[in-house]
Amino acid sequence: MAKIINLKKTVHDLVKEYPEVKDIMLELGFTEITKPAKLQTLGRVMTIPKGAGMMKIPMETVIKAFAEKGFEVIGADEVSAEKAESDEPVTSPVADENIRIALLKSYLVRLGRGEDLETVRAAFVENFSDVEASEIMKAEQALIKEGTPVSEVQRLCDVHSALFHGATREEQIANAERAVEESLKREQQPSWQEVRAKGKPKEAYTDKQERADQLAKVKGHPLYTFTQENNALAKLINVLKDKLDSGDVVSAELTALRDISIHYAKKGDLLYPHLKVKYDIIGPSDVMWTVDDEIRDEISSLAKDTEHTADRTERLKAVLKRAEEMIYKEQNILFPICAVNFTLEEWYGIYRDSKDYADCFNVSNEIWEEAENVAPAEKQNVDNDEIVMPGGHMTVEQITALFNTIPMEITFVDADNINRFFNEGEKVFKRPGMAIDREVFSCHPPKIEQMVRGIIDDFRNNRRDCVPVWMDKGGRTMLVRYMAVRDRDGKYLGTVELVQDMEFVKEHFNSQE
Numbered sequence: 074m075a076k077i078i079n080l081k082k083t084v085h086d087l088v089k090e091y092p093e094v095k096d097i098m099l100e101l102g103f104t105e106i107t108k109p110a111k112l113q114t115l116g117r118v119m120t121i122p123k124g125a126g127m128m129k130i131p132m133e134t135v136i137k138a139f140a141e142k143g144f145e146v147i148g149a150d151e152v153s154a155e156k157a158e159s160d161e162p163v164t165s166p167v168a169d170e171n172i173r174i175a176l177l178k179s180y181l182v183r184l185g186r187g188e189d190l191e192t193v194r195a196a197f198v199e200n201f202s203d204v205e206a207s208e209i210m211k212a213e214q215a216l217i218k219e220g221t222p223v224s225e226v227q228r229l230c231d232v233h234s235a236l237f238h239g240a241t242r243e244e245q246i247a248n249a250e251r252a253v254e255e256s257l258k259r260e261q262q263p264s265w266q267e268v269r270a271k272g273k274p275k276e277a278y279t280d281k282q283e284r285a286d287q288l289a290k291v292k293g294h295p296l297y298t299f300t301q302e303n304n305a306l307a308k309l310i311n312v313l314k315d316k317l318d319s320g321d322v323v324s325a326e327l328t329a330l331r332d333i334s335i336h337y338a339k340k341g342d343l344l345y346p347h348l349k350v351k352y353d354i355i356g357p358s359d360v361m362w363t364v365d366d367e368i369r370d371e372i373s374s375l376a377k378d379t380e381h382t383a384d385r386t387e388r389l390k391a392v393l394k395r396a397e398e399m400i401y402k403e404q405n406i407l408f409p410i411c412a413v414n415f416t417l418e419e420w421y422g423i424y425r426d427s428k429d430y431a432d433c434f435n436v437s438n439e440i441w442e443e444a445e446n447v448a449p450a451e452k453q454n455v456d457n458d459e460i461v462m463p464g465g466h467m468t469v470e471q472i473t474a475l476f477n478t479i480p481m482e483i484t485f486v487d488a489d490n491i492n493r494f495f496n497e498g499e500k501v502f503k504r505p506g507m508a509i510d511r512e513v514f515s516c517h518p519p520k521i522e523q524m525v526r527g528i529i530d531d532f533r534n535n536r537r538d539c540v541p542v543w544m545d546k547g548g549r550t551m552l553v554r555y556m557a558v559r560d561r562d563g564k565y566l567g568t569v570e571l572v573q574d575m576e577f578v579k580e581h582f583n584s585q586e
Contacts, residue, residue, distance in 0.1 A: 076091060076143055076144045076145065077144070077145050077146075077147055078091075078094070078121075078139050078144045078145065078146045078147070079147050079148050080120060080121055080122055080146065080147070080148035081120065081148045082120065083116060083119060083120055084098070084103075084116040084119050084120065084121060084124065085116035087121070088116065091144075093142070097138055097139060097142055098121075100138065101130055101134065101135060101138055102128055102130055103124055103128065103130075104179075119172060121135060123172075127172075127176065129196075173201070173204075173208055174208060174211050174212055174215060176201075177197075177204065177208055177209065177211075177212035178212040178215050178216060180193050180196065180197055180236060181212055181213065181216060181236075182216070183196075184236065185221070185225060190235060190236060193236060194236055197236060205281075207281070207410060209406065210354065210356040210357070210406065210410065211356075213226055213356050213360060214354075214355055214356050217355070217356075217359060223359050223360070223363075224363075226359070226360050227359075227360050227363045227364060230360050230361065230364050230402075235398075281409035281410070281412060281413050282405065282409050284409070284412045284413060285404075285408045285409040285411070285412035287412075288408075288412055288420075289408070291441065291443075292439050292440075292441065292442075293424070293438070293439040293440050293441030293442065293444070294420065294424065294441050294444075295343070295420060295423045295424055295427055296408055296411070296412065297439065297441075298427065298436065298438055298439065299336070299339070299340075299403065299408065300404070300408075301436045302336050302433055302434050302436045303336075303400045303403060303404060305434035305435065305436050306330075306333065306336065306396065306400060306434055307397070307400055309326060309329060309330060309434065310330075310393050310396060310397055312326055313326045313327070313330065313389070313393055314390070314393060317386055317389060317390060322381070323389070324379075327372070327375060327376050327389070328376060329434070330372055330376075330396075331372055331373060331376055332433035332434050333368065333369060333372060333396065333433070334369045334372075334373070335430055335431055335432075335433035336433050336434070337365040337366075337368070337369055338430065339427060339430050340361075340362075340365065340403075340407070341362055341365065342426070343423045343426055343427060344357070344407065344411055344423075345357050345358035345361070345362050346358060347415070347419065347423075348410065348411065348414065351414075351419075352414045354410060354414070357406075357407055357410070361399070361402060361407065364395070364399065365399065367395075368392055368395050368396055368399060371388065371392045371395075372392055372396075375388060375389055375392065420444070421444045421447055424441050424444045425444070460472065473497075476496040476497075477496050477497045477498055479496070480573065480574075481496075481571045481572060481573045482495075482496065482498075482500045482501065482502060482504070482570075482571070482572035482573075483495070483496040483569065483570070483571060484504065484569065484570040485558070485567055485568075485569050485570075486513045486529070486567050486568045486569075486570070487566070487567040488533075488565055488566055488567050490512050490513050490514065490529065491510060491511070491512060491513070492508050492509050492510065492511055492512075492513050492516065493509070493510075493567070494509075495508075495509070500572075501546050501547070501549075501551060501572060501574070502572055513525065513529075513568075514526060528540050528555050528568075529568055532555075532557035532565060532568055533565050535563070535565075537557070538556065538557045539554060539555070539556045539557070540554070540555040540556075541553070541554050542554070542555070543575075549574055549575075549576050550574075550575045550576055550578075550579060551572060551573065551574060551575060552572075552573045552575050553570065553571070553572050553573075554570070554571045554573075555568060555569075555570055556568065556569050556571065
């Protein structure tokens with residue numbers, strides 16, 4: 074009985090019918106579609122003629138290969154007729170998402186094997202008129218999930234960016250000179266606040282770059298600050314490049330460039346982990362984060378190296394190029410991804426957390442009025458036996474164990490001078506349980522009482538915040554610190570006494586001699 078290959082059937086169905094089809098296709102160069110995972114996804118929508126057109130494999134070659142293996146190929150005339158009647162060439166831009174991701178991944182694989190960038194770019198341009206940043210991210214994630222080491226994807230991060238540079242829909246929108254048209258669009262579409270209030274329908278986010286741009290214009294919003302920092306960084310990079318080309322000294326500018334560590338730290342703490350944990354978007358954290366670290370470390374190394382050599386200059390030019398590429402990736406990939414995923418409440422939280430970071434590139438954190446007027450959301454999924462605090466939530470058991478683990482003797486005296494808490498464990502200065510709820514002064518001998526009263530009075534009246542007392546106790550050096558405990562508004566809540574054995578410090582420095 075003759076074995077028949079019907080070109081109108083999908084590759085998945087043909088391989089299921091004739092398993093040897095996979096080997097024949099592999100010999101022809103269909104490396105991706107023959108993989109088991111691809112057969113279950115891409116193979117269900119891809120036919121041999123479609124794949125041959127994309128891979129630039131002549132159908133005559135395909136038909137001949139199957140004929141040599143004893144197959145009769147049918148449907149070739151119908152496929153040719155369909156192509157002739159269609160206004161769309163074989164190499165027209167691909168619309169199917171699965172096919173697009175598979176093709177993008179194949180380009181990344183080719184780059185990873187060392188193929189020339191321009192050769193791969195030519196294949197990309199033939200099949201894509203544009204590409205979404207999220208598609209690039211999915212292609213990289215697919216490589217990682219299929220076993221490509223994260224380090225390899227990270228190594229090629231800049232090459233990947235170069236391949237797609239100028240072709241992302243996000244970048245094309247950002248660079249298009251159509252202010253009037255975009256203005257009309259904004260009037261017809263709901264604002265990002267309105268969309269967020271109603272939920273997040275998937276179809277509302279086809280304009281990721283525009284939404285990211287909207288957020289970047291909201292004074293004080295995290296994307297506003299990140300964008301301002303990138304603008305300042307871009308100017309600094311241009312100054313450095315001009316000075317390097319002129320052979321000038323760049324010490325001051327290189328010192329200023331080290332502020333990039335603050336910018337990258339904010340991304341690493343506030344954006345990457347949230348995308349990965351909350352939204353299962355692993356690409357930025359697995360790839361961009363490591364590139365950030367490499368750029369930061371190289372700049373730090375160059376700043377410490379004061380010898381002006383040709384090698385140092387070339388290294389500096391290379392790292393400046395990587396920093397420029399990262400600006401591009403942030404503005405056209407990372408920020409749009411965040412814009413369409415993060416909720417308004419999450420942006421509020423990111424804004425509040427960003428206040429803990431120093432200014433960089435002389436860009437100060439502006440006030441986001443809307444966020445300032447919203448109280449932090451209460452923690453969800455908190456057990457009834459947990460104590461909720463601004464920094465998190467813990468059970469009493471956990472808090473007790475934590476205080477007992479800290480290598481200090483801890484005593485808290487409230488604003489009424491009453492002993493309220495001692496941590497447990499062996500102590501140099503004994504703390505009897507019966508002292509709890511007693512006035513603190515009753516626990517000190519007369520010769521010490523006046524000193525304690527004076528310290529607490531200074532704390533209460535904002536004259537001092539901390540009093541360190543060094544002493545010898547049983548032949549060991551001890552540090553006793555009295556510290557004022559105040560709330561966020563500066564109101565005095567009490568005094569904490571911390572007793573720490575400092576012998577380990579002496580032992581450390583003695584061992585260094």
